[in-house]
Amino acid sequence: MSKLYEQLPEAMITGENSLRFSFGSEVEKGTYYKVRRFSKIAEQHSGDLFQEIVPSFHTVTIYFKKELKEPNEIIERLLNKWIHCKEEEAEPMERKLQIPVCYDDVFSLDMDRVTNHTKLTREEVISLHAGHTYTVYMIGFLPGFPYLGRLHKKLATPRLATPRDRVAKGTVGIGGSQTGIYSLDCPGGWNIIGKTPLDLYMPERKEPFFFQAGDQLVFQPVSLVEFYEISNELASYPEEIKRFIVG
Known part of the structure; x- marks a missing residue:
């Protein structure tokens, strides 16, 4: 045994x-x-x-x-x-996912706050955030919201003292020693560093929830142009989100 x-x-x-x-x-x-x-x-x-x-x-x-x-x-x-x-x-099944994230200025409202706190450059923050495989430990807080582990300790940044009234779905943030993706528009106090064009929760899809507990995912940096190309494609063909399951 x-x-x-x-x-x-x-x-x-x-x-x-x-x-x-x-x-x-x-x-x-x-x-x-x-x-x-x-x-x-x-x-x-x-x-x-x-x-x-x-x-x-x-x-x-x-x-x-x-x-x-x-x-x-x-x-x-x-x-x-x-x-x-x-x-x-x-033996549990573990899927491998590649999640596109745009770290452009328009989507990284708190990047300066993160760099000031961590003493890292913008490029170092992106490299560390996207250079790690995360485990989806559980789904909760919002429908489809993934609790991911673990964030590189160098990226840990305190949450905002005053949460925003609205954070857009798809927003990628850092809150303390965790990172995650907002699955729906909602209030939030995490540091915003990027955005994914993927809908993590869409009732109209055959499988409304994109993430499952146990999934292994990596963030793939994409340009602003690539972000909108993916967003437009998935708006027309939402089931195509399955192509981001890479293993």
């Missing part, structure tokens, strides 16, 4: 129809690796009891279709599956 499965998650009854399994408190890829695998195991053995399985940075919450009569039996069964699972049985 792999050492991965020797460490049992902490189980907690969180409601009449929900359980939570915790893998510690660290926000890092090793922990999330376990979260993804446990979610896969739970999905494989859910039967018709589970309503939804929700992974986060370091927990898995399972919601049931009805009130739990014997929650401890379910906990024991899932932990037993975890202990005896073979690694290949729980």
